[in-house]
Amino acid sequence: MPEAVIRPAATHPGLLASLDPLLREWLPRQRWFAGKGRPVTGFSLVAATDLLPPGGPLGLVHLLVRAHQPDTPAPGAMPRPGDCYQLLIGVREALPPHLAPALIGHLEDGPLAGRTVYEALYDPRAATVLMEAIRSRAHVGPLRFEGDTRQEIPEGLVPRLVTSEQSNSSIVYGDTFILKLLRRVLPGVNPDLELPLALAREGCPRVPAPAGWLLADLDGLEDPYVLAVLQPYVRGATDGWELALRELAKGEDFTAEARALGRATAEVHTALARALPTVTLGHAQIGLLVDGMTERLEAAAQAVPALRPYAPRLRSAFEALGDLAAEGRVWTAQRVHGDLHLGQCLRSPSGDWSLIDFEGEPSKPLTERRMPQPVTRDIAGMLRSFDYAAHSAVPAGPEWATECRAAYCSGYAEVAGRDPRTEPVLLRAYETDKAVYEVVYEARHRPDWLPVPMAAIRRLSADPTP
Numbered sequence: 001m002p003e004a005v006i007r008p009a010a011t012h013p014g015l016l017a018s019l020d021p022l023l024r025e026w027l028p029r030q031r032w033f034a035g036k037g038r039p040v041t042g043f044s045l046v047a048a049t050d051l052l053p054p055g056g057p058l059g060l061v062h063l064l065v066r067a068h069q070p071d072t073p074a075p076g077a078m079p080r081p082g083d084c085y086q087l088l089i090g091v092r093e094a095l096p097p098h099l100a101p102a103l104i105g106h107l108e109d110g111p112l113a114g115r116t117v118y119e120a121l122y123d124p125r126a127a128t129v130l131m132e133a134i135r136s137r138a139h140v141g142p143l144r145f146e147g148d149t150r151q152e153i154p155e156g157l158v159p160r161l162v163t164s165e166q167s168n169s170s171i172v173y174g175d176t177f178i179l180k181l182l183r184r185v186l187p188g189v190n191p192d193l194e195l196p197l198a199l200a201r202e203g204c205p206r207v208p209a210p211a212g213w214l215l216a217d218l219d220g221l222e223d224p225y226v227l228a229v230l231q232p233y234v235r236g237a238t239d240g241w242e243l244a245l246r247e248l249a250k251g252e253d254f255t256a257e258a259r260a261l262g263r264a265t266a267e268v269h270t271a272l273a274r275a276l277p278t279v280t281l282g283h284a285q286i287g288l289l290v291d292g293m294t295e296r297l298e299a300a301a302q303a304v305p306a307l308r309p310y311a312p313r314l315r316s317a318f319e320a321l322g323d324l325a326a327e328g329r330v331w332t333a334q335r336v337h338g339d340l341h342l343g344q345c346l347r348s349p350s351g352d353w354s355l356i357d358f359e360g361e362p363s364k365p366l367t368e369r370r371m372p373q374p375v376t377r378d379i380a381g382m383l384r385s386f387d388y389a390a391h392s393a394v395p396a397g398p399e400w401a402t403e404c405r406a407a408y409c410s411g412y413a414e415v416a417g418r419d420p421r422t423e424p425v426l427l428r429a430y431e432t433d434k435a436v437y438e439v440v441y442e443a444r445h446r447p448d449w450l451p452v453p454m455a456a457i458r459r460l461s462a463d464p465t466p
């Protein structure tokens, strides 16, 4: 076993000063960096914790740093404080060749001048320190490693960093557990831990139950930061997106899987409705929802000119929902996944589906992400995802999408006792809202993909039935 001893915390203002120029260059290149397009002008230290002393042969420093970026606040608005990021910095005399991709740079001054600093998650020795801290429920400075005592975590699981494109960073331990380290972190209850814990309490088998987690208690804050979540690893799993594309390429039917996904979604929704409060949305609340959807559409049409000709017809989808509410219709809202699509669904080799990544839309504040919403929001996300898969295939498979969407709704109804298609106005409003979001997302991140949500925009603005 490499060193897994957790030593007392010490802060290193000097270390951050010498890291500053290296991080300014390195941080914006990371996939998970949320402030793309604006330079980083400096950092302030939120917390520094030694997990292994940085002066030793292998140093490991846990940092929470606020990255400052020039902001253009709306007139009268307060400038936003920079985003806070979680970093694990390894410190060595020199990097062995297998850690070359992890290099951040060489410290030129300060207490550790001459040493090499690197992204420690690539380093199995550093990853083992994290796991040992969870196993021993260590408290180090502000960091609190905790866990579910009913789940046994064996010693010596071999770690490997997940290298796929992610919004956060994950380490798989011995194909048995996966530790997700949140990158852009906020104080307060995080749905990525809150909802899987609630589902585990309900005995819902569709979501891997958290086995451990990492919190940080910082002075002056009522709520801790949620920094990481450890879950059982679904071995040999394929995600729904990959599976759907594979079946499409082979011309295979996917409706049985779509139906199973509908059932799995309904199981999760039913358990969440039991576990956490539900509320009724009447005229006033639906009015706010409609206003939000309309504002997002206006902002999207400003940002993406291709959307502008369709905006009036799309707006009418939101207005129709407002009209129903004005007639006295009410809807139930509950906690939902918040960002559901095929890529968030994992199929085990035995054919069971699990849902992952309950973080919600990371760009939104936690209070907004934790608000109860109609389940239709998640359902619309999945319906859009079948459409995405069908449009990504060559040749495109619009009938495939129609069949999968129908099968998904039927599967949902089998478990929930309520078919989402019986709420066409609500479904259309949510699907429109999601397609508008996707237009902005693709214009910003993957312009080649823009035709996919634009096809949906055309369909939704032409045909009032979802």
Ligand SMILES: Nc1ncnc2c1ncn2[C@@H]1O[C@H](COP(=O)(O)OP(=O)(O)O)[C@@H](O)[C@H]1O
Residues within 6 Å of the ligand: 162, 165, 166, 167, 168, 169, 170, 178, 180, 208, 231, 232, 233, 234, 235, 237, 239, 343, 344, 346, 356, 357, 358, 359
């Ligand atoms: N419990 C799990 N079992 C197996 N693989 C998982 C599990 N949780 C996550 N993954 C894999 O890790 C990837 C990233 O996880 P996710 O929670 O979506 O992180 P992010 O928020 O960074 O996108 C997923 O796409 C999936 O491939």
Ligand SMILES: O=P(O)(O)O[C@H]1O[C@H](CO)[C@@H](O[C@H]2O[C@H](CO)[C@@H](O)[C@H](O)[C@H]2O)[C@H](O)[C@H]1O
Residues within 6 Å of the ligand: 167, 241, 339, 341, 342, 343, 381, 384, 385, 386, 388, 389, 438, 441
């Ligand atoms: O998984 P994330 O939380 O990072 O979600 C973002 O990226 C997704 C792309 O990976 C994006 O999803 C869109 O593309 C998917 C195919 O790549 C498709 O299945 C989804 O239906 C579609 O929305 C998601 O919108 C974005 O928030």
